Amino acid sequence: MSDERLSELSERTRYSPREVESKVFARWEExxxxxxxxxxxxxxxxxxxxPPPNVTGALHMxxxxxxxxxxxxxxxxxxxxxxxxxxxGTDHAGIATQVKVEQALANEGTTKEExxxxxxxERVWQWRSxxxxxxxxxxRQLGASLDYADERxxxxxxxxxxxAEVFTRLxxxxxxxxxxxxxxWDPGTRSAxxxxxxxxxxxxxxxxxxxxxxxxxxxxVTVATVRPETMLADTxxxxxxxDERYTRLIGERAVLPLVxxxxxxxxxxxxxxxxxxxxxxxxPGHDPNDxxxxxxxxxxxxxxxxEDGRMTEAAGERFAGxxxxxxxxxxVKALREGGxxxxxxxxxxxxxxxxRSGMRIEPLISLxxxxxxxxxxxxxxxxxxxxxxxxxxERPHTQVYRxxxxxxxxxxxxRQLWWGHRIPAWYRGGEIHVGTEAPDGDGWVRDEDVLDTWxxxxxxxxxxxxxxxxxxxxxxxxxxxxxxxxxxIIFLWVxxxxxxxxxxxxxxxxxxxxxxxxxxxxxxxxxxxSLGTGIDPLDEIAEHGADAVRFGLVAMSxxxxxxxxxxxxxxxLDLANKLWNASRLILLGVQQGVxxxxxxxxxxxxxxxxxxxxxxxxxxxxxLERVTARTEAQIDAFExxxxxxxxxxxxxxxxxxxxxxMAKGRLHEETGVRSSPDRRSxxxxETGVRSSPDRRSxxxxETGVRSSADQRSxxxxPQRVDRTAVSATLLFCxxxxxxxxxxxxxxxxxxxxxFMPGERGLxxxxxxxxxxxxxxxxHAEAELGRTIAAVTELRRYRELAGVKPSAIxxxxxxxxxxxxxxxxxxxxxxxxxxxxxxxxxxxxxxAGGAVELLPSDAFDPDEAGRxxxxxxxxxxxxxxxxEHKLGNExxxxxxPAEVVQGERxxxxxxxxxxxxxx
RNA sequence: GGGCGCGUAGCUCAGUUGGUAGAGCGCCGCCCUUACAAGGCGGAUGUCGCUGGUUCGAGCCCAGCCGUGCCCACCA
Numbered sequence: 001m002s003d004e005r006l007s008e009l010s011e012r013t014r015y016s017p018r019e020v021e022s023k024v025f026a027r028w029e030e031x032x033x034x035x036x037x038x039x040x041x042x043x044x045x046x047x048x049x050x051p052p053p054n055v056t057g058a059l060h061m062x063x064x065x066x067x068x069x070x071x072x073x074x075x076x077x078x079x080x081x082x083x084x085x086x087x088x089g090t091d092h093a094g095i096a097t098q099v100k101v102e103q104a105l106a107n108e109g110t111t112k113e114e115x116x117x118x119x120x121x122e123r124v125w126q127w128r129s130x131x132x133x134x135x136x137x138x139x140r141q142l143g144a145s146l147d148y149a150d151e152r153x154x155x156x157x158x159x160x161x162x163x164a165e166v167f168t169r170l171x172x173x174x175x176x177x178x179x180x181x182x183x184x185w186d187p188g189t190r191s192a193x194x195x196x197x198x199x200x201x202x203x204x205x206x207x208x209x210x211x212x213x214x215x216x217x218x219x220x221v222t223v224a225t226v227r228p229e230t231m232l233a234d235t236x237x238x239x240x241x242x243d244e245r246y247t248r249l250i251g252e253r254a255v256l257p258l259v260x261x262x263x264x265x266x267x268x269x270x271x272x273x274x275x276x277x278x279x280x281x282x283x284p285g286h287d288p289n290d291x292x293x294x295x296x297x298x299x300x301x302x303x304x305x306x307e308d309g310r311m312t313e314a315a316g317e318r319f320a321g322x323x324x325x326x327x328x329x330x331x332v333k334a335l336r337e338g339g340x341x342x343x344x345x346x347x348x349x350x351x352x353x354x355x356r357s358g359m360r361i362e363p364l365i366s367l368x369x370x371x372x373x374x375x376x377x378x379x380x381x382x383x384x385x386x387x388x389x390x391x392x393x394e395r396p397h398t399q400v401y402r403x404x405x406x407x408x409x410x411x412x413x414x415r416q417l418w419w420g421h422r423i424p425a426w427y428r429g430g431e432i433h434v435g436t437e438a439p440d441g442d443g444w445v446r447d448e449d450v451l452d453t454w455x456x457x458x459x460x461x462x463x464x465x466x467x468x469x470x471x472x473x474x475x476x477x478x479x480x481x482x483x484x485x486x487x488x489i490i491f492l493w494v495x496x497x498x499x500x501x502x503x504x505x506x507x508x509x510x511x512x513x514x515x516x517x518x519x520x521x522x523x524x525x526x527x528x529x530s531l532g533t534g535i536d537p538l539d540e541i542a543e544h545g546a547d548a549v550r551f552g553l554v555a556m557s558x559x560x561x562x563x564x565x566x567x568x569x570x571x572x573l574d575l576a577n578k579l580w581n582a583s584r585l586i587l588l589g590v591q592q593g594v595x596x597x598x599x600x601x602x603x604x605x606x607x608x609x610x611x612x613x614x615x616x617x618x619x620x621x622x623x624l625e626r627v628t629a630r631t632e633a634q635i636d637a638f639e640x641x642x643x644x645x646x647x648x649x650x651x652x653x654x655x656x657x658x659x660x661x662m663a664k665g666r667l668h669e670e671t672g673v674r675s676s677p678d679r680r681s682x683x684x685x686e687t688g689v690r691s692s693p694d695r696r697s698x699x700x701x702e703t704g705v706r707s708s709a710d711q712r713s714x715x716x717x718p719q720r721v722d723r724t725a726v727s728a729t730l731l732f733c734x735x736x737x738x739x740x741x742x743x744x745x746x747x748x749x750x751x752x753x754x755f756m757p758g759e760r761g762l763x764x765x766x767x768x769x770x771x772x773x774x775x776x777x778x779h780a781e782a783e784l785g786r787t788i789a790a791v792t793e794l795r796r797y798r799e800l801a802g803v804k805p806s807a808i809x810x811x812x813x814x815x816x817x818x819x820x821x822x823x824x825x826x827x828x829x830x831x832x833x834x835x836x837x838x839x840x841x842x843x844x845x846x847a848g849g850a851v852e853l854l855p856s857d858a859f860d861p862d863e864a865g866r867x868x869x870x871x872x873x874x875x876x877x878x879x880x881x882x883e884h885k886l887g888n889e890x891x892x893x894x895x896p897a898e899v900v901q902g903e904r905x906x907x908x909x910x911x912x913x914x915x916x917x918x
Numbered sequence: 919g920g921g922c923g924c925g926u927a928g929c930u931c932a933g934u935u936g937g938u939a940g941a942g943c944g945c946c947g948c949c950c951u952u953a954c955a956a957g958g959c960g961g962a963u964g965u966c967g968c969u970g971g972u973u974c975g976a977g978c979c980c981a982g983c984c985g986u987g988c989c990c991a992c993c994a
Contacts, residue, residue, distance in 0.1 A: 013954070200991085207994080224994055275993050289992045349993090396922050400989070403921080407990090487989085522930085524987090555942085558931075560923065561988080565930050567943045574956055581954035588953080645932080645941075660953080668952095792960090799960045805949050830951095881938070890974040899937055899975095906938085 009755050010588060015580035017545025017573070021747040025140060028750075028764055035149045036083035038472040046077035047085045047477035049461045049510075050146060051485050051493070054093035055153065056100055056131040059138035061519040061527055061564065062486055064537035065553040067144045068744070069484045069516050072554070072640055074145055075743035077481075079768035085477050086145060087464050089152030090132060094453040095189055095356050098419040101127050117418050124419050128153075138538060143546045143746050145764070152464040154456045155421070162463035163456045164424040164436040166504060171425075171434040175372050176413070178425070178432070182291040183412050185364040187309035188357020191416040192368050194452060195409060196492050198361055200350035207347035208332065209277065211340045212237060212254040215262060221246075221254055222342050224276030226349065227286075228335065229327040231256065232315045233302040234263060236282040238293060241267030243278050257340040258331065259316065268293050288363050301365055307416075309362060324362070369414040369423060369449070376499040377405040383498055383508045391513045392638040393559045397490060404491050413452045420450030458496035461509035468504075483510040486518055514638040517557040519564050527564070540569055547745035548572030554644045554744060575648055576748040579741070582656050583752045586734050589667040590727035592757070602767065603735050605775065606728035615820060616787075617729040618780035620659040623650060624736055629771035631740055644744055651737055658788060659733070662824050666726040731757070739769050787821040789847035794829035797844045800871060801864030808832045810856050812840065815849020825851075845913035868917065875914045882907040 028034065036045070048070050053063060070086060078084040101124050102112055112120040132153075139146055152159065170176040183192040208228045211220040221237055234256050239246035250267045263282075270293055271280045284294025285303040294301060304315035311319045311327045318334070319327045335341040352361035381402055383389045391397040414423060426433045426444040433439040438446065459467070461483075465474040479501070485494060494513055501509030520526060521533035528534055540549045551572030556565045606621060607613060613621075627650040634643035735756065742749040742763050753763035760766065803809065811831040813822055826833045831851070840852035841861040853859055882903055885891055892900055 014956080015954090226994070270992085272993050277994090280994055287992085287994080289994080292992080347994095350991090396989090400922080403990080518988095556931075563930060565942085567930070570956080571942055574954095577956060578954065581957090583953080585953035641932085642934095649941085656953090657958085661958090664953095795959060796961085799948075805959075806951080878938080885938090885975085888974060892974080894974045895937075902937085 005755060006588070009584055013581070013584075015577045015748060017547060017576065017747065018542075020751045021141075021143065021546050024747045024750045025143060027762065028145065029148070031762060031765075032149075033078065033762065033765055034086070034145045035147050036085050036476075038476040040083060040476055042476065042478055042480075045083040045085070045476050046074070046080075047087060047480040048074055048482050048484065049087040049464060049480050050089070051483075051489075052089050052091040052152075052154065052457065052460060053135050054096050055090040055128050055135075056097055057090075057093070057135055059135055059142070059537055061535060061537050061553070063135075063139075064142055064549060065519055065557055066484055066486065066516055067139060067142055068550040068554055069514060069638075069640060070482070071142075071144050071550075071746075072635065072743040073482055073484070075746060075764065076635060076768055078145070078764065079739065079742065079766060081767065083476065085147050085150075087152070087461075087477070087480070088136075088139075088146035088148055088150065089154070089460075089464055090135065091453065091457055092128075092153065092155040092420065094415060094417055094420040094450060095191070097124060097127070098417055099189070099356075101419070112418065120418055141538065141541055141546060143550065145746075154453075154460075154463075158466065159456070159459075159463050160421055161436065162459055162467055163421045163451065165468050166459060166500065167424055167451070167455075168435055169504070170371060175375060176369060176434075177372070178367065178369050180365055180367050181370065181410075181412075182288050182363055183366045183368055184352065184354075185307060185362045185366065186354035186357055186359060187307070187362055188354050188359035189417070190307060192366055192412050192414060193354060193356065193361075194412050194454075196454075197355045198352045199355045201353045202348060203351045205347050205349060205351070207276070207345050208335075209342040209344065210257065210281070210335060211342050212257060212263065212281070214249070215253040215255055221249065221265065221279045222277045223279045223281040225281055226347060227324075227328065228331045229311070229315075229319070229324055230283045230286045230304070231281060231331065232259060232311075232319065232327075233283045233285040233304040234259075234261070234281045235284060235294065235299045235302060236263050236297065237265045238268045238271050238280045238282050239265065239278060240269065240271040240273045243271070243273045245278060257338055258334055264299075266293075266297050268296065285365055286363055291363070291365065303365060305362055305364065307364065307366075309359075368412050369425075369447075371411040371413050371455075373408040373411055373499070376503055377408045379502045380495060380498040381405050383502060388508045389498060389511065389513060391515060393515065397487065397513070397515050401490055401495060405495060411452075413455050414447075414449040415452055416448075417450050420453060421456055423447040423449050423451060454492050454496060457493055458500045459504075461497060461501060462505050478505065478509070479507045480510045482512045482514055484514040484516060487515050488518070490515070512638070517559070518561040519553070519556075520561055522563050522566070524563055535564055540566075544569050544573040545576060545747070547576050547748050551575060551644055551648075551745055554640045555648075557641050571648075572745070575652070576745060578652060578656065579737075579745075579748055579752060582651075582660060583734060583755065585660060585667075586730045587755050587757075589664075590730055591723040603732060604728075605772075606725065606732050607775070609728045610722075610724045612722050612725045613729065614725060615780050615783050616659060616662045616824060617725055618777045619784035620655060620733055621729060621775055622777035622781055623654050624733055625771050625773070625775040628736065628740060628769050629773070632771060635743075640744075647737075647741055647744070651741075655733055655737065658784075660730075661828060663726050663730055665823070665827055666723055667730075736769050738763060739766060742766075783820060786817060786848040787824060790818055790821075790825055790849075790851070791828045793846040794825070794831070794844055794851060797864075797868065797871075798829070800867045801842075801859065802867060803859055803864075805830075807856075807858035809859055810834070810838075810854040812852045812854060813849060814843075814852055817848040818846070843916050845916045847909075850916055872914065872917050875910055875917065879907065879910045879914055882910065 050070060051066065074084050074086045101120070104127070105111055105115065105123070115123065136148065136151070140148070167176060184195065184198050186193050205226045207224050207226055209222050209224055210228065210231065211222050213220045223237060225231065237254050239250065241247065241250065247267075249265045252265050254263050254265060255261070256263050270289065271278065282290045282293055282299060284291045284299050284301040286305055291301070293299070302314060304312055305324060306312045309324060311322045311324070313320050315327065319330055322330060332341065353359065354361055384391070384398060384401060391401065424434060424436055425447040426438050427447065428441070428443045428445065433444065438444050456463070461480050462474065462478050465471060465478050467474055483494065483497070497509050501507065521535070523533065525531060525533050537549055548569050549572065552565065552569030555571065556562050556568040606617065627646060630646055631643045634640070634646065738749045738753055746764060750763045753760060798809070808830050809832065811833060813819060813825070813833065818825060822833055825831065838854045841855050841859070842853040842864055844851045844853065886900070886903055886907060
């Protein structure tokens with residue numbers, strides 16, 4: 001490392017994401033690592049198609065979490081050496097975009113109708129060029145390693161050709177057809193919408209009882225309705241054929257009040273005998289159920305409500321032109337005056353509303369294009385059933401997906417909008433031609449409507465790669481590996497991609513579907529602009545850095561919805577800062593020249609570099625392998641939250657809190673045990689402190705960076721200091737930690753990486769580590785487990801006994817099993833193990849033995865004795881609890897032997913400890 | 919109406935095949951120990967929604983109840 005960089009590292013005591021992140025991101029982009037060559041095939045490569053954000057949208061928390069999930073997977077794959085393509089692009093988002101542009105026009109005092117269709121669409125394209133790049137920049141700020149250089153848009157020419165091709169082929173197969181059918185009409189957008197775009201809202205309403213006189217003159221039938229205005233389109237009355245009250249009426253006729261139309265009374269199983277009056281007015285033109293009944297019975301279909309939400313001429317001149325609300329009032333008034341209103345009652349029920357405009361859905365019969373989904377659904381169900389597509393978490397999504405597909409209904413795909421993929425159908429008189437090009441001959445008129453946005457979104461994983469052309473991209477990256485998204489669009493998008501993917505490519509579009517948490521506002525409500533509950537991820541990035549936001553979001557996520565936790569983001573920033581500072585300690589403190597081999601693919605393991613590893617070195621190296629293995633498994637299972645928190649815990653609690661503290665002694669040239677306040681004791685280790693078989697002393701003790709070890713070792717008294725092992729171990733741990741954390745926190749790790757010794761290139765293309773189980777060291781883990789427990793116990797004792805933190809207590813280890821770690825125990829618990837000949841004044845029981853405290857000014861045994869009563873009580877409680885448990889014959893007999901044995905050992909240990917304290 | 923979740927420390931949430939309840943933040947005490955005070959060390963805090971059952975043993979399994987949320991659905 002150059003002196004310049006060294007002093008830079010030395011001076012920056014705080015990690016500043018703002019300065020680092022954009023700089024680091026630029027290095028990745030310059031290196032072109034986000035854009036893999038389209039070589040090889042999809043089985044060896046790795047790809048994810050990003051859920052395309054709305055072209056004029058802005059990054060929200062959902063994008064940030066979802067994006068981080070994908071980026072972790074993509075970055076890991078890239079580090080594994082795979083060609084990793086994260087397919088990027090935006091969605092034209094038909095209605096959403098059209099509404100925005102219409103609003104802009106309204107502000108200018110004009111409308112799209114004044115502009116005309118062509119000019120309006122031109123205007124939308126302008127809008128897109130103005131705002132389409134916003135979300136791209138925002139993904140960059142998040143650090144997302146999308147293939148920005150190969151951006152797609154669902155309205156690109158090539159994409160549009162794919163859409164038309166799909167429509168045409170489905171039509172040819174008879175799966176797409178045009179029909180007059182009942183649709184969900186949204187008076188807000190003046191378009192039909194699909195079932196999935198309808199949401200139910202609870203409404204307090206009124207149920208009206210209306211008498212329909214029988215034509216025979218012998219009384220009347222009373223029906224119940226919440227929409228009396230639709231009676232103007234009634235064409236029948238239906239009763240349940242099994243309803244004894246009415247069976248005699250079936251086949252008779254009634255007179256429609258206000259209108260005078262003669263209505264047949266029909267029998268249909270659909271009618272519930274126990275609801276309302278048991279008699280149902282049938283309005284095939286304005287109610288989905290009535291529509292079905294009407295078709296079953298061949299009833300006339302009358303429309304009295306128009307696409308503008310107002311009553312049509314067919315409603316009669318008293319009502320034509322009124323809104324449905326006004327018409328309802330007028331109808332009720334007229335009925336009341338005519339004596340036909342038998343009564344009303346309050347009624348609360350669910351009413352369909354447009355998800356998009358919020359307006360009440362008006363069921364209408366309309367000429368629309370439909371896609372018959374049943375044939376497409378079968379293979380999509382199979383794909384999930386046989387595991388070619390897997391949901392994570394498996395439940396409940398797998399079942400929900402299957403249930404929906406098994407009960408699938410036709411999909412209304414036409415929309416009465418201007419912005420979108422124009423339906424590739426041409427008409428001339430009664431002729432219809434469907435195809436990507438207009439047919440020859442004059443007089444053909446193209447369909448005015450566009451396709452549902454989700455129709456084009458459903459082709460996303462393969463249309464982005466050039467389908468229907470057999471492109472290199474398609475061969476290299478389709479099928480994709482993972483789809484990561486939220487549960488809200490499993491039907492709208494995921495299921496349709498599976499169906500269309502299988503239909504048109506013969507393969508499932510992705511193998512895994514990772515469903516990530518929905519991030520709720522801190523108060524538990526949905527995050528939304530209109531509620532004022534939204535938290536802008538960009539604000540969080542500006543304040544805490546992208547890595548902190550990435551860590552925080554992933555850490556707070558789970559298999560269910562979670563509330564946004566600012567603390568988790570803060571925790572992410574703290575982690576970044578801690579990483580930075582631990583790295584400073586390591587990089588400024590290690591002996592030069594012992595860095596892992598410059599071969600950045602596989603750094604040399606410290607055990608292969610030196611034979612003088614100590615127990616703590618072997619311990620942390622073993623823990624490192626374990627966290628490596630665990631992280632890998634967790635990412636494979638899409639349990640990124642566990643992976644993030646597991647890495648945090650390893651790094652902070654094990655590497656920093658314990659290993660780095662232990663390592664400082666050797667880094668700062670201490671010779672093992674500090675036996676006296678003297679810093680430079682040459683007396684060497686006492687009491688058999690170190691277990692290492694052979695301690696070489698060929699390296700220098702100075703704290704300076706430039707080692708002059710070789711000169712030193714030849715002169716003066718032998719220094720029993722070897723910084724090789726600790727340096728190699730520290731660098732190896734840091735190297736590995738940076739690699740493991742890089743997919744999640746790419747900026748800070750890349751920045752630190754740049755200070756690592758050797759020519760290592762970019763971390764983002766360095767090799768992803770694989771755990772080596774041969775490096776697991778049960779022995780060292782057990783020994784350090786005892787050491788850590790002992791130190792903690794001693795610290796607790798000191799605190800309880802009122803010993804000053806700075807005081808160094810003369811002490812002696814007894815019991816033997818801690819001897820190998822005596823030096824570290826002495827350092828960390830601030831003991832002086834030098835004096836051996838005085839009688840102890842107190843004994844502290846610890847895991848694996850005990851520590852005798854020798855007389856000193858800093859320790860008052862009487863005071864200590866009084867204070868540790870609480871500890872004694874606690875031990876006594878444990879002993880009692882275990883004695884009771886082991887005294888239970890049924891437990892001893894029936895519990896597994898190892899459980900009983902474990903309890904016995906614990907009891908034994910507690911009893912011995914208590915005896916010492918007693 | 920059907921289905922699926924959730925209810926664990928003051929807050930937000932983890933709790934893998936049942937074996938003495940965890941994290942972050944917050945709180946209390948002590949430390950400016952030259953990587954980090956956005957730090958370190960130590961500590962306190964939970965009848966794991968309620969009731970019953972299975973089991974030697976239940977936060978975890980079973981039944982019921984209460985509270986709460988989401989998804990689906992064509993009862994006027």
